[in-house]
Each structure stands twice: as structure tokens, then as C-alpha cells.
Amino acid sequence: MTRSDKNPSNGGHAVEVRGLVKQYGGPQGTRALDGVDLDVREGTVLGVLGPNGAGKTTLVRCLSTLITPDSGSATVAGYDVLRQPRQLRRKIGLTGQYASVDEKLSGFENLYMIGRLLDLSRSEAKRRAGELLERFSLTEAAKRPAATYSGGMRRRLDLAASMIGRPAVLYLDEPTTGLDPRTRNEVWDEVKRMVGEGVTVLLTTQYMEEAEQLASELTVIDRGRIIAGGGIAELKAKIGGRTLRVRPADPAELRAMAADLDASGLTGLATATVDAENGTVLVPIQSDEQLTAIVGALAERGYALGDIATELPSLDEVFLSITGQKASAPQDADAAPIREEVAA
Numbered sequence: 001m002t003r004s005d006k007n008p009s010n011g012g013h014a015v016e017v018r019g020l021v022k023q024y025g026g027p028q029g030t031r032a033l034d035g036v037d038l039d040v041r042e043g044t045v046l047g048v049l050g051p052n053g054a055g056k057t058t059l060v061r062c063l064s065t066l067i068t069p070d071s072g073s074a075t076v077a078g079y080d081v082l083r084q085p086r087q088l089r090r091k092i093g094l095t096g097q098y099a100s101v102d103e104k105l106s107g108f109e110n111l112y113m114i115g116r117l118l119d120l121s122r123s124e125a126k127r128r129a130g131e132l133l134e135r136f137s138l139t140e141a142a143k144r145p146a147a148t149y150s151g152g153m154r155r156r157l158d159l160a161a162s163m164i165g166r167p168a169v170l171y172l173d174e175p176t177t178g179l180d181p182r183t184r185n186e187v188w189d190e191v192k193r194m195v196g197e198g199v200t201v202l203l204t205t206q207y208m209e210e211a212e213q214l215a216s217e218l219t220v221i222d223r224g225r226i227i228a229g230g231g232i233a234e235l236k237a238k239i240g241g242r243t244l245r246v247r248p249a250d251p252a253e254l255r256a257m258a259a260d261l262d263a264s265g266l267t268g269l270a271t272a273t274v275d276a277e278n279g280t281v282l283v284p285i286q287s288d289e290q291l292t293a294i295v296g297a298l299a300e301r302g303y304a305l306g307d308i309a310t311e312l313p314s315l316d317e318v319f320l321s322i323t324g325q326k327a328s329a330p331q332d333a334d335a336a337p338i339r340e341e342v343a344a
Contacts, residue, residue, distance in 0.1 A: 014169050014200035015040035015063065020072035022058050022224075032058040033069065034224035040169075045191070045201040047215030051323050055224040056204040057097070060173045063202070064094050077168040077200075090118065093162030097174040100158060103147035107138050107157050110146060111164055118165040125164075132160040136190065152183030159187060163194070170194060172203045176210060188213050208315040220322050228322050235322075236312035243311045244283045244291055249304035251279050260301055266294050285310070 017038035023031045032055045040046040050056050061067045063076055065085040074081040079088040101110050108129050115125030133142045136156040141149060146157060155175070162170060172191065176184040191214055195201060205211055211218060211232070218235055220228040228235060248257050258272040258281045270284040285291050291310065298305065313321070 012042055013039045014042040015046075015074070015076050015202060017059075017063070017074045018072055020059070020062060020074060021070045022055075022062060022067065023070055031224045033062065033072075035072070036221070036224070036226055038219060038226065040200055040202055041217075042200050043195060043198050044216045045195055045203055045214045047211040047218045048202065048204045048221060049206065049211060049218060049319060050204075050221040051206075054221045054323075056221060057173055058224075059221070060094070060096075060171045060202070060204060064092055064171055065089060090165060091168045093165065093167035093170045095155075095159050095162045095170075095172050095175050097177050101146045101154055101161065104145060106143050106145055107133060107149070107153075108142040110157060111161055114161050115164045120164070128164055132163060136160045137186070152179055152186075155179055155183065155187065156190075159190065167199065169200045169202070172201060172205075174204055174206070176205075176207065184210075208319065212315055220319070222323050232315065233312065235318050236315070238318075241313050241317075242285050242291075244285045244294060245275075245278075245280045245307075245309045245311060246283070246295075246298065246305060247278075247280045247307040249306040253303060254279060254281065257281050257298065257303055260303075261294065261297070264294075264297050266290065266297055280307075 015038065017036055020033050020036040020038075021031065022033040023029050034055075036055070036059060038046075038059075048056050048059065058067070062069045063074055063081060065081060065088060068082070076088055077091040079091065081088060102113070105113065111129035111132055112125050115128050116122070120128060130139075130142075133139045136159065138153060138156060138160070141153060146154060149157065159175065175191075176187050179187065188210070191201060191203075201214070203211075203214055215232065217231055218229065219226055220235075228238070230238075246257070248254055254276065255274055258274050261267055261272040261281065261283060267283055268286070268290075273282040275282055283294060285294070295305075295308065
């Protein structure tokens with residue numbers, strides 16, 4: 001690689017996408033991507049959320065050079081996706097929705113083979129394979145055929161394979177699909193460690209908990225278009241509907257407090273709800289002024305307050321509000337195993 005191979009600095013963005021379009025089925029077909037604009041800051045995780053068939057996997061395939069967009073431009077790790085695909089493939093890693101490992105080869109052989117395909121020397125490929133097997137707790141199974149691995153072990157091997165070349169940008173397309181909670185948490189820990197080492201991650205997911213655990217910013221895509229984006233708190237705030245949670249110092253006053261709030265008219269069209277299990281009253285609020293008025297009214301009525309807190313909507317509620325659909329099992333309509341194409 002020479003300096004002339006690489007594009008000028010992109011101002012702190014590891015991924016820049018402008019007007020990306022991909023259509024399937026000819027002129028009358030479906031636009032999987034319909035003018036997507038996207039930026040991912042270096043050393044961060046961007047979570048891409050969207051309903052089934054929204055275009056998430058198509059986006060990943062375009063950015064990883066597996067398919068060619070019909071129009072638009074994209075730069076990843078300083079390389080033009082269309083003009084410099086060979087250089088780019090050495091700077092990215094990809095883990096798809098399904099573990100794509102060679103079942104006849106052992107765990108070590110899978111990693112060693114990919115290292116050699118990425119032009120690592122024999123000694124470096126061996127060293128890197130051993131390092132990643134240990135990192136992903138696969139050392140004891142290193143010599144066993146991958147066909148004998150559990151689903152979680154295959155997913156960890158797949159993720160290790162995406163890290164062989166020390167990628168600057170890592171695509172994780174529904175990385176924890178079908179994993180048990182323990183293995184899912186292990187994958188999350190590993191992703192956090194990668195980001196701590198400077199790797200930039202583009203994560204597609206429909207698991208709200210996963211997005212909140214890993215992503216610093218979110219983009220919501222639906223029918224091939226970006227329909228929302230920003231930080232998690234920012235997206236939650238966009239749909240409003242904060243909830244005020246008040247705990248009376250005297251638990252016996254719980255229901256009386258809720259009744260007084262309803263009678264005050266300060267709850268608007270909403271109704272104060274008693275959460276007996278947690279000993280609190282919940283009130284939907286729309287503004288800081290309403291919150292202040294409610295707290296003031298309770299003080300005027302002589303209630304001693306043990307605790308006051310406000311809560312933003314859950315990410316599930318944000319997803320539903322923005323897309324009109326509930327988050328469902330992670331499965332993009334255009335998804336398929338893709339490891340072999342990336343390693344080539």
C-alpha cells in the first residue's frame with residue numbers, strides 16, 4: 001500500500017456514505033437502499049436499527065464490497081468502496097448473521113487459513129490464530145473440527161476470524177442472533193474491548209438491549225431510508241413522554257397521592273398510576289414546567305417525598321414510535337452467510 005492509495009483524511013469519520021442506492025429486480029423492483037447518508041465516527045459504535053427487510057444487511061454488503069451499489073458514494077477507513085475495494089478489504093472485518101466457518105477444518109485451521117488469505121506470513125498467521133483462540137476462550141477446542149462446536153463457539157470463532165487482519169472498521173450484522181445470554185454477554189465484552197483498542201464498529205441489530213449496551217449513536221433505517229439518528233438519549237427524547245416517578249416517604253400515602261394528583265388537573269389527559277410493587281406513583285409528563293408544578297403541588301398538600309426520578313421511554317418504545325413496528329427476531333430479508341466472500 002502506498003500513500004497515494006489512500007484518500008485524504010475524512011475529518012474523524014471512519015465511514016462516510018452519501019446518497020447510496022441499491023435496487024433489486026430491475027426498474028420496477030425494490031429499492032433496498034434509497035439515498036442513504038451515514039457517518040460513523042472513528043473509534044465508536046454506530047447501531048443501525050430497523051424492521052425486517054429495512055435494508056440493514058444490504059448496507060453492510062455494499063460497505064464491505066460484497067455487492068455494488070447502483071449510485072452514491074462511500075468511503076471506509078479512507079478508501080473509496082467502489083474505486084479501491086481490494087485495499088479496503090484489508091482494513092475491514094465482517095461477522096454476518098450466521099457463523100460462516102469451514103466445518104471440516106479445526107478452529108485453528110479456520111483462523112490460519114484466513115490469515116494466509118490476508119497475506120500474513122505463516123509464522124504471523126499461526127501466532128495471530130493462537131492469540132485469538134485464547135482471547136475468545138477457544139484454545140481447548142483449537143484442534144477440533146468446527147463441526148463439533150456449539151452455536152456459541154462457532155459465533156466466537158466467526159468473530160475471531162473477522163479480527164485476524166486487525167481491521168480498522170468492523171461490521172457486525174446481527175452478531176448475537178441465536179446466542180444464549182452468557183455467550184451474548186461474552187460477545188458484547190469482546191466488542192467493547194475492540195472499541196477500546198480503537199476499532200470502529202457498525203452494528204446492525206434489532207435487540208434493543210444490545211444497542212444500548214454497545215452503541216454510542218444510533219441510526220434508524222426503514223424501507224431503505226434513514227428516518228432518524230442521534231444518541232440514545234436524544235432519540236428517546238424525540239418522542240417525548242417522560243415519566244415522573246415519585247415515592248412518598250410514607251408508603252401508606254401512595255394511593256392518596258395518586259388520587260390528589262388526578263384531582264389537581266396537573267396530569268392533563270393522563271392518569272397517575274400506582275406502582276404498588278415499587279411503592280411509587282407514575283405520572284406521564286410533557287415538559288419541565290409540568291414536572292415542577294406537580295412537585296410543588298405535592299409539597300403544598302403536605303406530602304413528604306422519599307424519592308423523585310424521571311425516566312425516558314425505553315429503546316423498544318422509541319423503535320415502535322419511529323418505525324410503527326415492534327422489534328422482532330433479528331432476521332433481515334436479504335440476509336445470507338457471507339464470510340467466504342470477504343476473506344477472498
